Amino acid sequence: MxxxxxxxxxxxxxxxxxxxxxxxxxxxxxxxxxxxxxxxxxxxxxxxxxxxxxxxxxxxxxxxxxxxxxxxxxxxxxxxxTGRGPLEAASIGIELKKDDVAFRCNLITVHDGRIIDFNANHISTKESSKLIKTLNEHFNIGKFYTGVSYRNLYIYPDREALKVKTRPPHDIIGEPIEDHLPSNGETAEKIKQIIKESHKILKDHPTNIERSKKGKRPANMIWLWGQGQKPTxxxxxxxxxxxxxxxxxxxxxxxxxxxxxxxxxxxxxxxxxxxxxxxxxxxxxxxxxxxxxxxxxxxxxxxxxxxxxxxxxxxxxxxxxxxxxxxxxxxxxxxxxxxxxxxxxxxxxxxxxxxxxxxxxxxxxxxxxxxxxxxxxxxxxxxxxxxxxxxxxxxxxxxxxxx
Structure with a gap:
């Protein structure tokens, strides 16, 4: 007792x-x-x-x-x-719906087809928010959310995304991007295309031009991984x-x-x-x-x-x-x-x-x-x-x- x-x-x-x-x-x-x-x-x-x-x-x-x-x-x-994404979604107040799948969205630096920095020199949250805003203006499926620094989120409105195979960017530094892009099915192809297209959108973004002038690595691509649904x-x-x-x-x-x-x-x-x-x-x-x-x-x-x-x-x-x-x-x-x-x-x-x-x-x-x-x-x-x-x-x- x-x-x-x-x-x-x-x-x-x-x-x-x-x-x-x-x-x-x-x-x-x-x-x-x-x-x-x-x-x-x-x-x-x-x-x-x-x-x-x-x-x-x-x-x-x-x-x-x-x-x-x-x-x-x-x-x-x-x-x-169930995945890393839904945990981070909860931390910034995102209420996931029944079919929502939350991906961790890193802002990364790529060069010559390889990831050279999985956090873009620890880009500031203020800079990240500008890049995330541009991504939302461009893509019409799902939604991007600003987190902290390079750690952001992407919500994809289809549970089929749970089947997609992804890799953490910090595990593939220096390796060819093409070898590690999302795979396994039709939805993986859509996620892969979003990642590839993000490079075209971000590489000449004013925020990245300014970062390069200051000798900082540009956040010239996103990397989606760690997806999951709301746990119980x-x-x-x-x-x-x-x-x-x-x-x-x-x-x-x-x-x-x-x-x-x-x-x-x-x-x-x-x-x-x-x-x-x-x-x-x-x-x-x-x-x-x-x-x-x-x-x-x-x-x-x-x-x-x-x-x-x-x-x-x-x-x-x-x-x-x-x-x-x-x-x-x-x-x-x-x-x-x-x-x-x-x-x-x-x-x-x-x-x-x-x-x-x-x-x-x-x-x-x-x-x-x-x-x-x-x-x-x-x-x-x-x-x-x-x-x-x-x-x-x-x-x-x-x-x-x-x-």
């Missing part, structure tokens, strides 16, 4: 460093960024808590942040995942009895929050990129904890550094998460009667490959009634020796809450 009372009054914090996990890197003496980074707070969580490996990507599924974070939030992607799922409160919130600069995480009935906390300066305001995220998380039972804090920066294959920036992102988010949280959490904090990453984004991989990730649980093991560092190798062993991510909240 006493333990049950503790669980009912528990504060839960889930801190997700997107893409933090990695493979050993020769330039780091065959160590990973997590192993060389100065991260005393992460190591404290590992030392005072329990450690293990978490399988965030179910067998047979693509290792996307959408799949991984859905699992981390307590929902089996095999059962609930219980809210987190219905499933776990918890009032939750998200702290993130990424639309797909906010979209998950919408479907799960979470409060998406607006954090000024949360960009979903390397320049995100880590300190503001930490401050808003601490404030949100006052009137929420569980907080999901998601930081995109390590993933962006992994995609860019930038070792220095990845280490820097890990250290910023440690000092500006986790440190203040560890100072604050003891003021509550009981708490449990989970530190993890959603998937690896290894510098060597520049994209996501499905490998199990290190995680550590620290707090009330969590038995310590003999681990001293939060990293990929140390986690293998942790007492938690290998678990599946969508059962993590069951383990934390005793459900």
């Amino acid at each position: 006493e333990i049950q009372t503790i669980l009912e009054n528990m504060k839960y914090v889930i801190l997700i460093g997107d893409g933090m996990a990695d493979y050993p890197i020769p330039e780091l003496g065959e160590k990973t960024p997590l192993q060389v980074a100065n991260k005393p707070n992460m190591d404290h969580v590992a030392e005072e808590g329990a450690n293990g490996l978490l399988k965030t990507i179910p067998d047979g599924m693509e290792p996307g942040s959408d799949v991984a974070n859905m699992a981390i939030m307590g929902y089996n992607p095999k059962k609930y995942y 799922m219980k809210t987190l409160r219905e499933k776990y009895g918890l009032k939750g919130a998200t702290i993130t600069g990424v639309d797909l995480i906010k979209g998950l929050g919408v479907y799960l009935g979470l409060d998406n906390v607006n954090v000024p300066g949360a960009t979903g990129y390397l320049d995100t305001d880590y300190k503001a995220k930490g401050e808003h998380a601490i404030k949100a904890l006052q009137d929420h039972d569980i907080i999901f804090i998601h930081v995109e920066a390590p993933d962006e550094a992994g995609h860019a294959r930038n070792i220095k920036e990845k280490i820097k992102a890990i250290e910023n998460i440690d000092s500006k988010i986790l440190g203040p949280l560890l100072d604050e959490l003891p003021s509550y009667d009981s708490f449990r904090l989970t530190l993890l990453t959603d998937h690896p984004t290894p510098i060597k490959v520049g994209t996501h991989t499905p490998d199990p990730v290190p995680y550590a649980i620290y707090g009330e009634n969590i038995e310590k093991d003999n681990i001293r560092s939060y990293d990929e190798e140390s986690a293998k020796r942790g007492r938690l062993g290998l678990s599946v991510a969508w059962k993590l909240l069951d383990k934390l809450t005793g459900s």
Whole structure:
């Protein structure tokens, strides 16, 4: 009875460093960024808590942040995942109709028939909105919506689009576009034509001419992928009895929050990129904890550094998460009667490959009634020796809450 009372009054914090996990890197003496980074707070969580490996990507599924974070939030992607597009649609308030299919629409840079940049130098949202407006003026099927930066949306009004096979643009950098255009049926041909025609529309757009003058890469084409329909799922409160919130600069995480009935906390300066305001995220998380039972804090920066294959920036992102988010949280959490904090990453984004991989990730649980093991560092190798062993991510909240 006493333990049950503790669980009912528990504060839960889930801190997700997107893409933090990695493979050993020769330039780091065959160590990973997590192993060389100065991260005393992460190591404290590992030392005072329990450690293990978490399988965030179910067998047979693509290792996307959408799949991984859905699992981390307590929902089996095999059962609930319908695509990335509908999650991002929810985040910007788009109500999908019965036959609507939502595609993620990247603004990309192409040259000589190849994708050279999947985010067009992280084009600004203001610039994106001008390009999206032009696309809507040109195409008479479906509708484009402005999201954040290069991350935009396209809604296609026919469920046949679910059959189309697509590829994420960040997985095909430098490869011939023709080898990876949408395929599988008549609708795929229509989507393919929209992508190709977008290049003719955007390549000489005034916004891109101005970007080129400033030495920036033009957003001279769109790439449609990650499509799906509106998912049906219980809210987190219905499933776990918890009032939750998200702290993130990424639309797909906010979209998950919408479907799960979470409060998406607006954090000024949360960009979903390397320049995100880590300190503001930490401050808003601490404030949100006052009137929420569980907080999901998601930081995109390590993933962006992994995609860019930038070792220095990845280490820097890990250290910023440690000092500006986790440190203040560890100072604050003891003021509550009981708490449990989970530190993890959603998937690896290894510098060597520049994209996501499905490998199990290190995680550590620290707090009330969590038995310590003999681990001293939060990293990929140390986690293998942790007492938690290998678990599946969508059962993590069951383990934390005793459900």
